[in-house]
Amino acid sequence: MAAALIGGEAPPRTTRRRRWLPWLLLRLGGVVFVLWAVATLTFFAIRLIPGDPAEAILGGPGSQASAEALAQARADYGLDQPLILQYLRFLGRLVMGDLGRSYALHDSVLSVIGQNLGGTLLLAIMSLVVASLIALGLAAWSTRGGRIAAGISSVLEIVAAAVPHFWLAISLILLFSSILGWLPPVSVPGPVGLVLPVLTLALPLSGFLGQVMRESMLDAMASPFVLSARARGESENEVFWLHALRHAAIPAIGLAGWAFGALISGAVVVETIFARPGIGRSLLSAVQQRDVPLVVGVVIVVALAYMLVTTLTDLADRLIDPRLRRADR
Amino acid sequence: MKRIITPLIAIASIALLVAGCSSAAPAGSSTPVSGGTLVYATGDAEPTCLDPHVGGNYPQALVATQYLESLVSKNKKGDIIPWLATKWSEAKDGLSWDFTLRDNVKFTDGTALTANAVAANVAHLQNPATASSTGYLALAKVTGVTSVDEHTARITLSSPDSSLLDSFSQTWLAIESPTALKRSQDVNCESPVGTGPFIVKKWDRQQSVTLVRNNDYNSPPADAAHKGKAYLSSIEWRFLPDSASRYAALQAGTVDVIDNVQPDTIVAAKNSKGIQQIDAPRPGASNRIELNSSIAPFDDERVREAFIRSANVNDAVKSLFFGTAKRSYSALSSVEALGVSEPKLFGYDQKAAAQLLDEAGWTQKDANGYRVKDGKTLELDFPVSTNQSIPAEQSLFEQLQATTKEAGFKVNLHPLDLSSWYAALGKNQYNLVSAPYTKVGPDVLNILFNSAGTKPAPSGYFANHAQVKDPALDALLVKAGQVSDPNERASLYKKAQGIVLGGYYILPLYDQQNHYLLRSDVKGLRALPTVSTPTLYDTWLQH
Numbered sequence: 001m002a003a004a005l006i007g008g009e010a011p012p013r014t015t016r017r018r019r020w021l022p023w024l025l026l027r028l029g030g031v032v033f034v035l036w037a038v039a040t041l042t043f044f045a046i047r048l049i050p051g052d053p054a055e056a057i058l059g060g061p062g063s064q065a066s067a068e069a070l071a072q073a074r075a076d077y078g079l080d081q082p083l084i085l086q087y088l089r090f091l092g093r094l095v096m097g098d099l100g101r102s103y104a105l106h107d108s109v110l111s112v113i114g115q116n117l118g119g120t121l122l123l124a125i126m127s128l129v130v131a132s133l134i135a136l137g138l139a140a141w142s143t144r145g146g147r148i149a150a151g152i153s154s155v156l157e158i159v160a161a162a163v164p165h166f167w168l169a170i171s172l173i174l175l176f177s178s179i180l181g182w183l184p185p186v187s188v189p190g191p192v193g194l195v196l197p198v199l200t201l202a203l204p205l206s207g208f209l210g211q212v213m214r215e216s217m218l219d220a221m222a223s224p225f226v227l228s229a230r231a232r233g234e235s236e237n238e239v240f241w242l243h244a245l246r247h248a249a250i251p252a253i254g255l256a257g258w259a260f261g262a263l264i265s266g267a268v269v270v271e272t273i274f275a276r277p278g279i280g281r282s283l284l285s286a287v288q289q290r291d292v293p294l295v296v297g298v299v300i301v302v303a304l305a306y307m308l309v310t311t312l313t314d315l316a317d318r319l320i321d322p323r324l325r326r327a328d329r
Numbered sequence: 330m331k332r333i334i335t336p337l338i339a340i341a342s343i344a345l346l347v348a349g350c351s352s353a354a355p356a357g358s359s360t361p362v363s364g365g366t367l368v369y370a371t372g373d374a375e376p377t378c379l380d381p382h383v384g385g386n387y388p389q390a391l392v393a394t395q396y397l398e399s400l401v402s403k404n405k406k407g408d409i410i411p412w413l414a415t416k417w418s419e420a421k422d423g424l425s426w427d428f429t430l431r432d433n434v435k436f437t438d439g440t441a442l443t444a445n446a447v448a449a450n451v452a453h454l455q456n457p458a459t460a461s462s463t464g465y466l467a468l469a470k471v472t473g474v475t476s477v478d479e480h481t482a483r484i485t486l487s488s489p490d491s492s493l494l495d496s497f498s499q500t501w502l503a504i505e506s507p508t509a510l511k512r513s514q515d516v517n518c519e520s521p522v523g524t525g526p527f528i529v530k531k532w533d534r535q536q537s538v539t540l541v542r543n544n545d546y547n548s549p550p551a552d553a554a555h556k557g558k559a560y561l562s563s564i565e566w567r568f569l570p571d572s573a574s575r576y577a578a579l580q581a582g583t584v585d586v587i588d589n590v591q592p593d594t595i596v597a598a599k600n601s602k603g604i605q606q607i608d609a610p611r612p613g614a615s616n617r618i619e620l621n622s623s624i625a626p627f628d629d630e631r632v633r634e635a636f637i638r639s640a641n642v643n644d645a646v647k648s649l650f651f652g653t654a655k656r657s658y659s660a661l662s663s664v665e666a667l668g669v670s671e672p673k674l675f676g677y678d679q680k681a682a683a684q685l686l687d688e689a690g691w692t693q694k695d696a697n698g699y700r701v702k703d704g705k706t707l708e709l710d711f712p713v714s715t716n717q718s719i720p721a722e723q724s725l726f727e728q729l730q731a732t733t734k735e736a737g738f739k740v741n742l743h744p745l746d747l748s749s750w751y752a753a754l755g756k757n758q759y760n761l762v763s764a765p766y767t768k769v770g771p772d773v774l775n776i777l778f779n780s781a782g783t784k785p786a787p788s789g790y791f792a793n794h795a796q797v798k799d800p801a802l803d804a805l806l807v808k809a810g811q812v813s814d815p816n817e818r819a820s821l822y823k824k825a826q827g828i829v830l831g832g833y834y835i836l837p838l839y840d841q842q843n844h845y846l847l848r849s850d851v852k853g854l855r856a857l858p859t860v861s862t863p864t865l866y867d868t869w870l871q872h
Contacts (some may be wrong), residue, residue, distance in 0.1 A: 068457035
């Protein structure tokens, strides 16, 4: 992929080190461009929705704030200036790493995000791990368990992938809290409070991952290298865990960037239903309150995290798949 | 006329405590036990500031009721009763009021409650930098506060204010420590200091506010069930925005009390053992549909009446609220003593509606059955605030859309988020609208129906959505806001309501719904008769 980016003939091995610099610069430039585009789009998009940001500062729309209070708030936050000036000042501050102050929370956006990012990341990572385990289990069972297992797991995957988060969350609460009484219906401190939110996010994701993994596992199990491994006398377990699994992991890791995005958007729903603190919930209330700085801040941080994840998955692909490394040369 | 109200003797009775619970608490030990933590889960938005002087909305009042107190309160009958003030009197000219304060009360930071504290609070509410809206509006006639002596505050007015006591009974005008108010607004929002039975200990954003008992507490309102400090040692005030998980948390025992309970949940809870219900309608206006009389077709009273006659509200309320909401025929909440109810005006009658429309010139019908006049269809735009109208209410509007169609009205429902909804109102692009308004006392009529309320504030906000412009009504409302004689006041407000209801400016639906569910081991919880927020002062846990 890197070769495609810089183009040209594959250079001899001695110049390989120098090729990393333009690759890195290009990649960094891409990151900066995407961040700028995301910040600009969000900045203007949220202003297109009706509603006065000065009222957001004074406790929300329809706050019946007095004329003096509104004027004061506009002056304090520079909202009395032309939009283009506001935008340039916003960009200027952004370059310095200053995301501004939240209108509604009266706190710096960075500190609001700092307080809430950890909870969301923990939720997303746990969900990704659990989803991968479920998907792997399903894929393994369906490739090795015969036709019936394959049928059942493929139905399970489709159902899981199709279920919306809010419906799944309420169903899980109904089953595990209201009926069985095993788990708390809302977030409580400690790992027990994480179980239902993680399951809600992980189940639909595992459906997607499982479908992809099963396909490539079946491919792998039917491919010549598995045949030759068997011919070498490797046991069925060795064949599966050493060869087929590695093959199946590649498309799943390619999906991880997308999965991360899906998890963050799912976090908006899950954090609200289970009353967990996190940036998903912050984002929702910020949009409702026209809290421009917080919306832009959260969107920028999520975009940054997304690009980080896709870069890491590119790297992981290269580590797992030797063919990609060879193609570089 | 000088009126002196002597302090009422506290009516301490368990009967008062359970009054308001539609399903009585099961029999058990009735001796209160001290200690324990109560978990309260609110479905209202998380406040952005815990000091209700700043802004001033219902979510703030809910939590602030636990740590802030007002000069006066109300009993269940609607009479003003002593709280931080033991007595009060109005000057003969009505231009000042003297409030005598309790002389042994301290704020939880050690500052004493004095006349200067009242002055500092009024100044704080009127300072534009505080950005108060509710409190600021309530103090519109107040010109200043002076101390007559250490414990007597004199409030001076620009014109007599018959609603001053109602105003000061609201949590949005609660009295805070003047020492604490001197801190920066950010700090004061984080930890406001009052005289209440609990103290704000910490606030974990998006999660909860932790309140601990004030062990030196000595200032309950006159209708409290006990004296001295609260029974609960602490309260965890949680923010649980989703109504299904809130009810599940109550069932599972993760939380003890929930608010914002939806009709289907109330019905489910009725059949579930171990859960009690409190129905405490909010004061101020009833929930109603307002008919914009400033633009066609509702500039014609006959068309307004035709719409109201063709709307089958009763059947819709019955089927969508499962008997949890009672139909209202009044502009005011049923908790307002001066509310006037006129069921006769709002009878469902399609024939009468058709006749009225014929008279008004809407004689033709198009292919879809909608009335037409001069080539124009009888169309009505109805922006619906999805933040303020609960799902059952939104369904109700859909049912009314169907029944008014029979008469030939084409109602266009526009579900909007709060900001877009206010924008639609600001542009006068609506024929129908429904907006709640919570305020203690009948003065809410002056806000909603005085022609002054049709002029948008600088923020674009205006309260007179029906756009009633009637000089006779204005005069009645202004006078009612000034007279001190209770009988004269009542008769003026009655006449004013007659004009509003008789003019078909509004279609009353029901009280502003305010239901609480609690586990049966929660005892002694009641809603304050002022703004209907629950007070946990008398509450104890039976274990």
